[in-house]
Amino acid sequence: MKRLGFKWLFLPFSRLYGLIMAVRNWLYDSQLLQSKRPEVYSISVGNLTVGGTGKTPMIEFLIKRYMNNRSGAVGETATLSRGYGRQTKGFRIATDMDTAETIGDEPLQLYHKFKQWIRVCVGERRVDAIQTLLQTHPDTSQILLDDAFQHRAVRPHLSILLMDYNRPFYEDYPFPVGRLRESRHGARRADVVVVTKCPNNLWSTEQQRIINHIRPYTRPDIPIFFAGLKYSQPVSFTTYQPVAQLPQVILVSGLANADPLEQYVRQTFTLTHHYRFSDHYVYSRADLDTFLSALSADTALLTTEKDWVKLDTLLSPQERMTSPLFYLPVAVQFLADQEQTFIQFLDDYSLKNR
Incomplete structure (x- = not known):
């Protein structure tokens, strides 16, 4: 209830923002601002x-x-x-x-x-x-x-x-x-x-x-x-090949809403921990060290494709070859x-x- 009241406190600002965007759209719709095809x-x-x-x-x-x-x-x-x-x-x-x-x-x-x-x-x-x-x-x-x-x-x-x-x-x-x-x-x-x-x-x-x-x-x-x-099989950071099964996993994600991903991972794998970050999070070497220290012989790191391209650049060649690191491809399924x-x-x- 307190959170709801806090939100409504900002209702005038929400209306003002909506009005500003409505005026902007009207200017484009009226061709007073140029829109090019x-x-x-x-x-x-x-x-x-x-x-x-x-x-x-x-x-x-x-x-x-x-x-x-x-x-x-x-x-x-x-x-x-x-x-x-x-x-x-x-x-x-x-x-x-x-x-x-x-x-x-x-x-x-x-x-x-x-x-x-x-x-x-x-x-x-x-x-x-x-x-x-x-x-x-x-x-x-x-x-x-x-x-x-x-x-x-x-x-x-x-x-x-x-x-x-x-x-x-x-x-x-x-x-x-x-x-x-x-x-x-x-x-x-x-x-x-x-x-x-x-x-x-x-x-x-x-x-x-x-x-x-x-x-x-x-x-x-x-x-x-x-x-x-639709999630596909996890893909190795090292070989770029899919694998049929994984041991228990830690999940790393930087998404606007990671709930659907976490739900799928819990249903499909044994999830031990989920490191959740904001959308487009910029990972540091310290972050990577934290993730790697959580791995073991029976625990792999699983992440998204867009997080993979950022984490991969932080790895040394030795870490990439020896650590159990995987990303999870996802596609639209009508x-x-x-x-x-x-x-x-x-x-x-x-x-x-x-």
Whole structure:
């Protein structure tokens, strides 16, 4: 009760923040502030809330989709984000020399996985970044914009809005009372909504209930899909190969919401301890020493992919070879038969808007 009263104390500030964002959106909607559509096909993946809703797994889903189904040259698809947490400024195209400090942890994760197929780019001024990218690599035919829903200076061809099943935006409020970056009505800009992190057995009646809550804030004709997360077998830091089984594990994560991850690990492995850190946490050598000291012959370290790319740089070659260190890949998994319908929507929308 005390915490609830403390939150409502900040309600005037929440309303003021929401008003400021509403005025900003009105200026863009009225074309008093310039919003530019990229010259090549662009897809934005974003959310209304602060914190993770599964944007990177969705970006990976799109990358794999276009890798498997397009006949264009390698590098025709590029990803672009601001590179949250990086220590650099301006536009950069990822190379083998980059680290999380130079491009951010999630872009580095994408680069490690897909560098043979796509270009991974960062740039806080995305209109300028897109222009530079197209000048430097005119063969680029598609750009995936990561976390760009509030970046109104760019008007994407397709806007995918993600909503965490566990934190629905229709029950939330603008900062600082809640976690919304803007009012719920910002969802009207979305061309499609994907409810993420759903339980695999989510009943159709519950899906319809959620749809009924979302509908007042979106355009009436846009589709709404439901997806969960699918974890793969742990992958070794050393061999990059999956393993079928692990002994008991300690879990290390730097996520906005690590509850679904911890729940899965508890169900699948013997979890002895979870070191939880804030989203995009920058690990130190002291942190790594703490983790390594907790390992034993029958205990392995398990972490996420985006934490792996940061922890791996802190390891000595000897530690990497001898310590039982693993990361857990995760992917979007649409419920029931919705994946094929979502893919068909992507294809149809692309044909109409390219």
